[in-house]
Structure formats: C-alpha cells, structure tokens
Amino acid sequence: MNILLKNIVCNGTVSDIYIEGSVIARIVTSADDPFGQIPASGVEVVDCQGKTAMPAFVNMHTHAGMSLMRGIEEDVPLKEWIDRIWEVESHIDGDFVYHATKVACLEMIKSGTVTFNDQYWFPLMARKAAVEMGLRPVISYVVLEHNNKEEAEFQKDECVRTYEESLGWKDGGIFSMAFHAIYSVSEEMMLWSAEFARKHGLKLHIHLSETEKEVRDCMAGHNGLSPVEYLDRLGILGPDVIAAHTLWLSDEDVRILGERKVNCVHNINSNTKLASGYRFRYNELRDAGANVCIGTDGCASSNNLDMLEAMKTTALFQKAWRENPKALPLYELISLATRNGADALGLDTGRLEAGMQADICIVNTDSSFFLSPGSFLSNFIYSAHSDCIDSLISMGRFVMRNRKVEGEESILRDARKELGKIM
C-alpha cells in the first residue's frame, strides 16, 4: 500500500510526503494541499504533525553476525581481541549468523538504519535475515584464508557459487565482494577478489590501515610501502573500493585515497574502544577527493549499531584532536551518515527528494531534547538518542511504528537459544 505522510517537517518545511511503492513520489508543502485528490483507497495516510522526517542512515561498515558477541573480550587491544573473536567464530554456524543478524537488524531498525554494508561469514544466512527484517543489506562474500592455499581454492569456489546464487536475489539484498585485510589475505587472493569484483561490477569491501602495527608490518614486509601504497601498486584501489578504518595515513596515503576516489569508512567507537587510534584525517581525505562515510563496525568492538551515537562521537573526537570546535560541522556530519554512504554504494537513498528510495526516519521531537532554540540537527545529533526515532520506513514499508518492531520478542528469544548452544 502507498503511504502519505501528512504534516511532517522535511528539509525544514512542513510537508506532505507521498510514497509510491518503494519510492518517494512527491514532497510538497502541506499548505498547498496538493493531495486533496489522492486515491481514496490503496493509500495509508499517516498524520505526522509535530514530527520530522530524516533520511534513514546508511551504516557503511558492519559485521551484523557479531551482535551476539558483545563483551566477549573487553578492554584489550585489537590483536588479542581478534584472536579471541576468531576462536569463538570457529564454533558458529549459519543458524547462529541468521539469528545474530536478525538481532542486529532489530537494533538497526530501532536506531534508524535501513542500508548496511556488511562483511561476515555465512552471507546467505545474513541476507535471509536482513531481507526478512525488511532492510537493504549489502552482503559480501569475504575472502580470509590466512595464506592457506587449500582454503583459498575453497573460498574461490564458494565465492563464485555465492555470486551466482545472488543473481537470483529477487526479494532484496545487494551482493558485494570483500577481502578482510592485507595481513590476513594473500596477495594472490586480494588480486583475485579485486578482479572478481570488477568483472562483475561489484563493490569491494576491505579493512585498511586500521592500526599502526598494520602499517609498520606492511612497511617492513613490502619495501617501505604503506598498506595504501601497497594496494595501490597492486591496482586494487578505486571508486568501487569501500575501505573501513583508513586511520593511520601518511600525506601520500591521503593523496592516493583521494585520487582513486576511495570510499573511506570511519568507525570511531571501534577504533577508540580498542585504542587503535583516533586521529582520523577527515578534512584531509575530504579535500583530497575521497568519499568519507561513517560505520559502527561490529557489535563485538563498538558495542552497538547506533549511527546517531556514532555521529556524536565522531564529531567530539574530530573537534578534540584537531583542537578546533568548528571541525566537522553538523551539516557535513549528517552527510557522512546518509548520502555519502549512499553514494559509495551507488544507491538512490540517503536523501529526502522525489525519486529517491523511501527510506525515512520519523523523528518524534516532543521531548526535552528538541525544546531549545538550537537547530534540529544540533538537537538530533548532540542531544537526543535514537529512541527519538519513532517510526522507520524502509523502501516504502513501515518496519517500525511507534518504536514497535514486528516479531521483536521471538527474535530475542530465538537468539538466546542460539547463544546457549555455542557459549
């Protein structure tokens, strides 16, 4: 059924938003009342008086299947953390990923995210979960073979099979290619992954320059080349690459990422909690021509999937380490969490305009947080929490109404059962 959102603040004006199928068909000021003649049937009219529409978030780096692994290992550095995670992951199966991804989607819905760029095991099960939840997952096949030849051959075959299956995904989900990182994947498999992605027009989702150690080890092993320089020499970097972290960058690295128009995903909560670093070079990357986005990373490190929280933390760290309160102003910050992610993925979302996908947060501003002379964006990002997001529309369908998500109880119950099996 089509939807008409009446009297909702949209781009600063009280508007009516008419949604046809999955698309925003028209946005007009409510005063003009141009929808007097909308069809009497087949349209759900929702009065949104006093509420504000915002583009749903695009979370550009997730491991949704880790939603049941938070707190497994706290207050330890990345190396110890990842070893422990890999140990736990050796025990999980497709059912676990399915239920964990359902929980992750539940949490993303409650915090206003519709599109997420995922990298995890059992991608078919992750897709199934996300599509059932009504979201738009970008699901990658992840190459990660620790330089094991046999495993490499197995992953190539499985990747091809997964890709072929993805051609039949009529009900949603976007397939992409991924390799984990330069320290966990052989050069041969990185090249194979990039070639496979380009042959089939897929995005390539990787981790890059996350820790100082990664950079140091790379320089030691590759004649002084940084991870960015190394991948660039291999011909891997380009506008189809989505590089998570890009935290430890030289000026030359920044120049390369800009020139290659790489999509750089900043994950501040994960980086700081693991003490990987915090001096993300946002201004420099933006000015060099890179497309900067925000992600949350997986729940095991960050420890949630909340893009509103990620935006505030991002702003605070940028202002703090640059010693400049004007760093990363609000209008840029919101782009990082919405349209920049959409641009990275080549999707018509992240904006409230006619012709775009109807991915809309309906924000309840009837609370202390919005009771101020500050701008909506200031109140939304700096003061409020994600529970101000009252309802969420994903591709023209309500996936949350008045904070209620269908099936929430059974999702939590089933996840508890799965956890009991592996812990």
Add this chain to the structure above:
Amino acid sequence: MNILLKNIVCNGTVSDIYIEGSVIARIVTSADDPFGQIPASGVEVVDCQGKTAMPAFVNMHTHAGMSLMRGIEEDVPLKEWIDRIWEVESHIDGDFVYHATKVACLEMIKSGTVTFNDQYWFPLMARKAAVEMGLRPVISYVVLEHNNKEEAEFQKDECVRTYEESLGWKDGGIFSMAFHAIYSVSEEMMLWSAEFARKHGLKLHIHLSETEKEVRDCMAGHNGLSPVEYLDRLGILGPDVIAAHTLWLSDEDVRILGERKVNCVHNINSNTKLASGYRFRYNELRDAGANVCIGTDGCASSNNLDMLEAMKTTALFQKAWRENPKALPLYELISLATRNGADALGLDTGRLEAGMQADICIVNTDSSFFLSPGSFLSNFIYSAHSDCIDSLISMGRFVMRNRKVEGEESILRDARKELGKIM
C-alpha cells in the same frame, strides 16, 4: 509507602530489596524469601523479574537552568560561547530557571540521575523545581562578579540571605557555596566564598583549569603560578572543594589536587565539544589521591544530562588518548558516576547496600543490548542507552515508572512558553 522490589538482580545476585522510607532497609537473595512476613499493608510489592538494580547516578557538575539554551551557539570555542551565554543570561529570570530546571530534572530522571551538583542563577527557584520533581539537588549560591565591587557587596548579602533561607529547607535540597572561576571572580571574593563555605560546613563548587588559556593567563598574571597552585597558595583547596574540569594540569597540579584530596569532576562531552581539551589525567589524579567524578556540565555545551552517555564517552577518550584499551576499566568507570560523587558530597548514596539512600535505577535488560555473553556493566555502559532505565526510585519514591514521569507534558508545555518569552 514502603517498597519491596522482588526478584531483581542486585550486585550480581537475584535479590529482594526492601525500602523503608527513603532508605534501603535490607537486601537479601530472593531464594531465601525472608520477606514472607512483611506487613500485609503499607508495602508496595513490585515484581522486577528479569530486571537489574543499579545505583542512581550522581551528576557532579550541572547548570540545570541551561536546559533551554542548547544549541544557542554551536561549533565555537569556549570564549565565544561563554560571551554569548552571558548575553542570553542577562535576559533570564527566576521563572525561566524554574521551568528550565524542571526540564533538566525530567531529563535526568529519564536517564537515571537522582543527585546533581548544580551551579546556576536563581538557586531558590532551581531548588524548588528539583524538589518538586523528587530529586536531590545540591544547590549553590554562585559568586560571579567580574571584579565589580558593588556587585560583590550585593552578592555577599544575597549569599547570606540564601544560606539563611536554606536552613529552613525541610523538604529537600542541599545548600552549597560556589564561585565561578579564577578569571571571573576577584581574589577577595574567592577567599570570602571559601571562608563562608568553611564557616558553615558547605561544599565549595568551582570551575578550575578548564582551558589552556585559563592556565596561561593565570601564569602570566600570578608570577608563573598555575590556577591550581594559585588557589592552593590562597588556602582554598581542600576535600570540601568540588572542582569541575581540572583538565590542564601539570604534574605539580596533580600532586596538589591529590594531597588536598580535591574532588575533580570530569566533563568530557563539554570539554571536547568546545575543543577545550581531552587529555584528562584520570590515572594520575586517582593515584595522587584526588577523588575523581563525572559530570555532564550544562546542556548548552554538552548537550544533554545523560550520565550513561558521559561514561561511555569518558572511557573512549581515556582509552584513545592514553593509547591503551585497558585504560579506565568498567568497574572504575561506574564508580566515577555513582559512589565517587556521593563521597564528594558526603552523601549515603551511589551504592546498593542496606543503610544507603534508596536511589535506584531499575534497568530493563530485555533488549538486544543485554543479549550477549558480556558482563552487565559492559552491556549497560557500552551498548545500551538510557532508555533501558525503566524506572527510577529517588529517596524511596518512584519518580519514573515504565519510562513515564508524572507531569511530563505540562513541564514541556510550560517550558515552551518560557522560551517564547525570552527568545
């Protein structure tokens, strides 16, 4: 009416908590069922199956009356910001502070705070608002005369009058003394404030070493003494001093603050948003003997009063700038937001033990955030948001039940009217 919380997780065990008047009378494991013989009448029995009790937060630095000023000035440094704030404040009156403090209390209740250490204009109106909301405000008379002699005499008289009135505060609220900062108050008035505080056994709430500029200016004007050294020479520092910020500290400053057992209040959201700094010397202050607490600062800078958010941001910045993921572990972090604040104020709160004030957050753990093998503290602080706090008991009385606070709508409506008058 007395309260019996049945089957609530308390300090790691499923317990029954019996509250008599404003005090926690007994905590026993539910399995022992020692309350079989509780009086049949006069006790409200609340089944808290699946919920967890936590001490309500102690917010050690607020300007509650600024809750209606958020976003007035965004993305500017402290000096510009404070000039603009002082300009707006020249137009406010007692009614404004009353309504703004009501909003602040509403927000604090919704995020689990019972006790707050406030510093703002029209203290009698702030107290009235907070006591009506059922909270425990520490309300200071604030000296701030910009070296104006006439104003100083006026403030002395008004301070004495306010103190005398405070002796009659039977229904709640704790009176304290405050001066704003070394750069806004004359030496004579700082000394007068400290003497007045000590004569009457009051806490002394000040801002101290918030910005690098404050330290530089002080050293230039006082023969190279830092603000901490300067106040120490004046004999002002002691265990009755609550010093907000203490962000720019030399080793010698740390030593002095430790030796004098000063209560140092860290306000990370405010400090980073204004780009005042972020390298708060938590470990050093703790080791030197200072009592470190957490505050949110006023809403105009931070931009909310959420102690759960403040804890997470505090941990992320400590781990980040110290480049150590083990910095500020969870069990210390929670103390900063609860018992350390109680100790600073000399209050029997911040702990769930028999004999303590019944200031209790009832946390709903039936959500994705708590569905993990991590510890409760990890899930509470790193994953969840304050809306997991289902109900709040302040001094033995429910001030929130199932996220509902009595009078919420009229508080917001009245505040909107007040805002309309001054903006």
